[in-house]
Amino acid sequence: MLGFSTGGLSDVLARLIAPKLSITWASPWLSKTAPVPAVQSRHSGLPRRPADGYTLLLMTAADTVTPALRAKLPYDLERDFAPVSLVVIAPFVLLVHPSVRRAMSRS
Numbered sequence: 001m002l003g004f005s006t007g008g009l010s011d012v013l014a015r016l017i018a019p020k021l022s023i024t025w026a027s028p029w030l031s032k033t034a035p036v037p038a039v040q041s042r043h044s045g046l047p048r049r050p051a052d053g054y055t056l057l058l059m060t061a062a063d064t065v066t067p068a069l070r071a072k073l074p075y076d077l078e079r080d081f082a083p084v085s086l087v088v089i090a091p092f093v094l095l096v097h098p099s100v101r102r103a104m105s106r107s
Helices: 008-027 039-044 061-069 098-107
Strands: none
Touching: none
């Protein structure tokens, strides 16, 4: 399950992984997007679902820092979710207009 819109990087990754899961576990797997506006509501319903082995959640790096940014979440990241696998490592790049760099060096 994805808490992101269709066509984003997470959706593309899930669609690439699903056929391989289907082959490995001899069971059909599909990628289901469920876009919602807030990160906390994106995952809040999953801990209440039965742990039947039929739902996997693809989380991003942003999801892992959310507990440090928000005091009250409807879930506990460490208690309610169990990591299964690292899927991808991607570099992050910050681009800044040259005028911002000059302003920062003056202060």
